[in-house]
Amino acid sequence: GAGVSQSPSNKVTEKGKDVELRCDPISGHTALYWYRQSLGQGLEFLIYFQGNSAPDKSGLPSDRFSAERTGGSVSTLTIQRTQQEDSAVYLCASSLVGSEQYFGPGTRLTVT
């Protein structure tokens, strides 16, 4: 079956602009995660959605970052007023509750 998909695969934006990154999880997976991977670094947890529960936003680095998940499926990560330090690969993962996380290919964001 289809895995986790993310779009766009690459995004170049100017400093100060807003960007939206999309994640389509595996069908039936109730848990969805966003991570950020800076160059040469491991993954950094950003936010977690589980069913209809309030999301765990404890990893969001600033109030410029927000995410939503509509209908318990597709999720959008929004970064407002982008800064150069936001340049990274943004990875989405989904899972059944308490089970292995399956990752998408990521969106490479470059802020110029």
Next chain:
Amino acid sequence: GQQLNQSPQSMFIQEGEDVSMNCTSSSIFNTWLWYKQDPGEGPVLLIALYKAGELTSNGRLTAQFGITRKDSFLNISASIPSDVGIYFCAGPGYGGATNKLIFGTGTLLAVQP
């Protein structure tokens, strides 16, 4: 906060060689996960460890959950070119939250045919 330190940072080996890498933490983990990331892809889970002292194999890969619960090791035997990639260890975040995985900085493996 919790951190996972991986070593070595990178390895350049010949095809057929065995590889060993490790991951250490200043705090105790009750689960250790090992992932591999190919270029342009997301990480893929290789092995999961849930018990101190546990030794688990997956084909040519073997991983061990350290007895102190503060470290883990991954070994790859008879490496092949497709083993190339970045290997990450990971564990549950603060309080054992499996929804908030903490990742190490990774070990880059290059295999010369």
